[in-house]
Amino acid sequence: MPTVTMTVNGKQVSADIDPRTLLADFIRVNLDLTGTHIGCDTSQCGACTILVNGDAVKSCTMLAVQADGAEVTTIEGLAENGEMHPMQAAFKEHHGLQCGFCTPGMVMSAIDLVKRHPNPDEATIREELDGNICRCTGYHNIVKAVKAAADATGG
Amino acid sequence: MYEFEYRKPASLDQAVAMLDEDAKILAGGQSLLPTMKMRLASPGALVDLAAIPGLSGITVAGNTVEIGAMTRHAEVAASKEVAEAIPALADLAGKIGDRQVRNRGTIGGSLANNDPAADYPAAVLGLGATVHTNKRAIAADDFFQGLFETALGEDEIITKVSFPLPEAAAYEKFVQPASRFALVGVFVARTGSGVRVAVTGAGPGVFRATALETALGGSFTPAALDNVEIAADGLNNDLHGSAEYRAHLVTVLAKRAVAAAR
Ligand SMILES: Cc1cc2nc3c(=O)[nH]c(=O)nc-3n(C[C@H](O)[C@H](O)[C@H](O)COP(=O)(O)OP(=O)(O)OC[C@H]3O[C@@H](n4cnc5c(N)ncnc54)[C@H](O)[C@@H]3O)c2cc1C
């Protein structure tokens, strides 16, 4: 079995794994970080979105072995000293969630979005969140939350 | 997903040596992994190209844009050099799937896969690009061979694609809203050696619409296509759209592409 080593939320982790282990399963089962959700498992919903070397990717569509040596950030890695990340705070403030199932993936995608578009307009936000499906909110408050977080972080 | 062995070569030669009968190349995994998860593919081994140096990157030199096989869609979409040299190509890359898919998927993987509704094949055929492999250079007109079929041999690896600069070009995509693939996509290019029109999504594989090419060769204007019809025979007919509807879209999108070409 191959050994993988990666940095997850700032901590180095290492394990011997079956090559077919998906990165999403590695994170949830091996590392017990269950904030990363699996919604569809067919690469469509984006609930499993995490950052790999800063880029939003669907962790259900990547093998854990492909993340060997990578820097991984999950929803659990965002808060600092007990303070929510500005994106998380904006989702809370603007009711950008209802059941919350899509939220971790939404927040991770939104962070990638604001990194590339520090001052996004509504159309850009909607376009860039294409890979994340929400069955509850109708997206409206998600878009508001992302805009507010971008404004708050000085876009 | 069935079990497989994971191999990570450090050079092209090593990769070829590792590509035994039951092995498959792994690039971005955005087509292959979903297929394996559905158990539609069950390779005995995956040969991951990620650690091979020199397979990724964009170079614009003289009259060509060269894109390494492992270059991700997001990199092409964001490249200022590509946007300047062939704006239609950067635009097309930015229309593939969603952000997360573009952050992983590669041009080499997209071409080798040759999904009948994929976007890159339209650019490669529309611009008359050349696909380079570890063995040879293949002209776009010879590369695509219908539904998921290409000219690639079993242990042949795409290394890069070179695109000649057109005088003007544009890509128009009618998105199938659930999958994000092209219901129909039309790439139009005016080049030094004539007009090329490549169509994806409409048929069993990307193809050139020669009737449109001839009409546009006479006059490169949307109006030149007013009376040109594409036959629905042999086009895809499914729950997303009838063959007639797709045929109609081809001309509509081609007109829009001609109007947008730059
Ligand atoms: C949700 C979703 C939406 C998508 N939407 C679109 C879309 O709108 N338009 C579109 O065009 N595509 C779309 N795709 C597909 C995506 O673009 C894939 O990235 C692409 O088709 C395959 O590239 P890859 O690097 O991921 O290849 P992989 O999945 O790793 O490999 C695909 C195939 O190519 C072979 N291969 C890979 N690299 C090479 C090489 N260098 N030489 C020889 N063979 C090779 C592999 O063996 C495999 O058979 C979508 C995918 C998903 C999951």
Ligand code: FES
């Ligand atoms: S669980 Fe990964 S995209 Fe839905």
Ligand code: FES
């Ligand atoms: S809040 Fe329920 S799926 Fe988005």
